[in-house]
Amino acid sequence: MSNILSITNVTVKFGGLVALNNFHINVRKGGISGVIGPNGAGKTTVFNIITGVYRPFSGSVLIDNKELVGLPTHFIAHYHVARTFQNIRLFSNMTVSENILSGAAIEREGDFFSSLFFLPKTRKKEKELQKKMEELLHFCGLEKFKDLPATSLPYGLQRKLEIARALMTNPKLLLLDEPAAGMNPTEKLALQELVKKISKQNISILLIEHDMKFVMNLCEHITVLNYGSVIAEGLPKEIQTNHEVIEAYLGSDVEDDFIVKMEKES
Ligand SMILES: Nc1ncnc2c1ncn2[C@@H]1O[C@H](COP(=O)(O)OP(=O)(O)OP(=O)(O)O)[C@@H](O)[C@H]1O
Ligand SMILES: [Mg+2]
Known part of the structure; x- marks a missing residue:
């Protein structure tokens, strides 16, 4: 192997x-x-x-x-390669869902004009990312908290959220x-x-x-x-x-x- x-x-x-x-x-x-x-x-x-x-x-x-x-x-x-940090590094001004979506930054990168004019290609991509984010909420047991500010979660769930965000990068x-x-x-x-x-x-x-x-x-x-x-x-x-x-x-x-x-x- x-x-x-x-x-x-x-x-x-x-x-x-x-x-x-x-x-x-x-x-x-x-x-x-x-x-x-x-x-x-x-x-x-x-x-x-x-x-x-x-x-x-x-x-x-x-x-x-x-x-x-x-x-x-x-x-x-x-x-x-994705990582989580020893000291949690979530975006404190974002919700749980938004934090997970932030992991997709790399997939959005490099398509400037398509994003600027919100072309069909971009809309399709955004839909896919949204779907994947929902799947990860479920996979990591975070659905209930999706609209809450990330840093309002108990410590253990914040750590899970960091993992969900890392998984968003495939x-x-x-x-x-x-x-x-x-x-x-x-x-x-x-x-x-x-x-x-x-x-x-x-x-x-x-x-x-x-x-x-x-x-x-x-x-x-x-x-x-x-x-x-x-x-x-x-x-x-x-x-x-x-x-x-x-x-x-x-x-x-x-x-x-x-x-x-x-x-x-x-
Ligand atoms: N940027 C840096 N500049 C100077 N020294 C550093 C830096 N990063 C780490 N070190 C030093 O390198 C050594 C290893 O640090 P590291 O953070 O990898 O340890 P660790 O095994 O993760 O420890 P812990 O269990 O406390 O997290 C330590 O002595 C640390 O002080
Ligand atoms: Mg360490």
Whole structure:
């Protein structure tokens, strides 16, 4: 099975700080992979490299075997990569529906005259986008809230809305940065189901998450980062019992407790 994402030898530096050191990861087409690691390990930097926010000092980022390094961010969106943000970034002056529709900006782009005169082609496109937005409202369980201001929603639903907006771009690869942060256990479970449903639509997923249970339940492959370096990678079961991972998270004294906790959670 081929990979949708293949990162090799990526190093990122911010002044003297090495945020990623020879980083690598593969995400299988249709798969769900995870990146975990302590605070400041370099996880969000991985997403910023994939989306072109930062340019790596060295290395390669292939999406569907096409090199992304060096391309500007707006160009990378055409590669069907979408993301959500660790700190929610919704448009506060827009409704839930409008926020989802804003994800279609890229599909509207480049047809200036047709849009200016609202030609039939544009009307047809707008209708299609409206229909897709309605489908996504339903898919993400947000219909009830469609006319409400986005930021009036509870935190958990705002995170789902960010995902709906990302899906509006027709991604092949979806990057989720701590999607379960701040959610209660019921919201986390609902989100877990949503992520599975997205995956069944043949959208590959790379997720960053601190909640071990969430990661272990969803991911087929996990990469562990510490101080910018990959310290472990493999199946959830292999990661749970990896001593370097346990030490990176908690220090060696509490290893046994941690293994028990991870095993209970999974
Ligand atoms: N634009 C930047 N300029 C300078 N340093 C940065 C920048 N972005 C990230 N860093 C640093 O790079 C390191 C990795 O940051 P990153 O945000 O990728 O960590 P993270 O694993 O996502 O952490 P968290 O779990 O807290 O979200 C940190 O030390 C951070 O301070
Ligand atoms: Mg982060």
